[in-house]
Amino acid sequence: MESPRSLVLFLESCRTEATKKSYRFELDKFLTWTKKDYESILFLEKTELTDILVDYTLHLKKRVSPNSLPVYFAGIFKFLDMNDKEFNKKKIIALFGEKVKRAGGRPITNQEINEMIRVSSNSKQNALIHVFSATGCRPEAITTLKIKHVKPIGDNCLSLMIYAGSTHESFVFLHHIASESLKRYHKWREDNGEKLTPESFVFIAHRQLSTAPIKPLDTSTVSGLFADLFKKAGIQREIVSKRNYDLASCGGFRKRFNTIIKSNSEIPYAVSEKLMDHSNYLEKHYFKSTREELFEHYKKAIPRLIFDESEKIKLENENNLKELKELEQVKEEKDKLQAKIKRMEATTYTKDQIDEMIKDLKK
Numbered sequence: 001m002e003s004p005r006s007l008v009l010f011l012e013s014c015r016t017e018a019t020k021k022s023y024r025f026e027l028d029k030f031l032t033w034t035k036k037d038y039e040s041i042l043f044l045e046k047t048e049l050t051d052i053l054v055d056y057t058l059h060l061k062k063r064v065s066p067n068s069l070p071v072y073f074a075g076i077f078k079f080l081d082m083n084d085k086e087f088n089k090k091k092i093i094a095l096f097g098e099k100v101k102r103a104g105g106r107p108i109t110n111q112e113i114n115e116m117i118r119v120s121s122n123s124k125q126n127a128l129i130h131v132f133s134a135t136g137c138r139p140e141a142i143t144t145l146k147i148k149h150v151k152p153i154g155d156n157c158l159s160l161m162i163y164a165g166s167t168h169e170s171f172v173f174l175h176h177i178a179s180e181s182l183k184r185y186h187k188w189r190e191d192n193g194e195k196l197t198p199e200s201f202v203f204i205a206h207r208q209l210s211t212a213p214i215k216p217l218d219t220s221t222v223s224g225l226f227a228d229l230f231k232k233a234g235i236q237r238e239i240v241s242k243r244n245y246d247l248a249s250c251g252g253f254r255k256r257f258n259t260i261i262k263s264n265s266e267i268p269y270a271v272s273e274k275l276m277d278h279s280n281y282l283e284k285h286y287f288k289s290t291r292e293e294l295f296e297h298y299k300k301a302i303p304r305l306i307f308d309e310s311e312k313i314k315l316e317n318e319n320n321l322k323e324l325k326e327l328e329q330v331k332e333e334k335d336k337l338q339a340k341i342k343r344m345e346a347t348t349y350t351k352d353q354i355d356e357m358i359k360d361l362k363k
Contacts, residue, residue, distance in 0.1 A: 007079075010023075018140045023074060026071070027078075050088040050091060053087060054092065057092055066097040066098065066099050073092065106252065107252055107256035107258075108247060112230075113129060114308060115233035116129050116233050120229060123181075124188075128222065130177065130178035131182060133305065134174045134175055135173070135257065136254045136261075139223065139250045143222065144201075145201065145203070146200060149161040153292070155176060156179060156180070157295070157299075163277075171295075172277070173298045175305060182202070189204075201214070205218065205221065222249075223250055227249045230247070257276070260304045261301055268297070271289065
């Protein structure tokens, strides 16, 4: 059945598939509440339509936070605007009320992540925890990833190209422990009969039957999975407002990552904003950093991004050993140079020979 023109205009105006999906979901909820369809709602007079929107606003205010109301109405406003339908938008927005303190204000701790790992029941859950803690990404960035967007970058680490093909395209990274966790999940999928290709999704939804179609994991499933792991792990979350907690299911990982990156004085602010996928009007035009340059800065944060204490100690020991070898090499070169100088002092040279040796030393 062909979609009505009003719906086509609305959907075509949405920039991304994720926006299209969320906007239509909220629009359909509104139409169900009004008992109208895409066409009939547009035949209402301006005052009647405004009254319905006012009633719907008052209906939602009893159920959701004032902070969430703009999200609920974004799709509705978009649909009406794209179809040139007049209504008193200022009146509706005025009813939203003053915003309240946002939930999800605190970052997740290393101990809490370790508890989540302890109660995780499969390689997918384990990999999701590692990927979110290592990247601090938004859920929609991870759920749309495909295998072709994952590439090795050295030091047993992986780079992920998020929002590929869009103006938000950028790189984030997985340290060696998170990379191994993701590889184990992909191996498990292959061992269970799935043929992974460059077009395969990095994470897929659960399938009841092996013959069922493969679908990507959606953002609500990720949030629900983490919320369930919080309960299993006994992680306490304080209720801030209706259905909202001080520790957000996915946002807690993002806040932890942001805190670690921003508190590292060796990582420039512009780089930290890039790794956080934050939009800055000027920087997106003038700050052009390569994947390799971003990774060099990301490596500075790896010791703090690793949440397992035993792994942190292991990494620290490896770094100390590497530094010790480098110092020994420098000492060896210094000893060779000093021996050469002593031999020179004990020998008589011509001016030309001295000039040539000076050139060699400078090299």
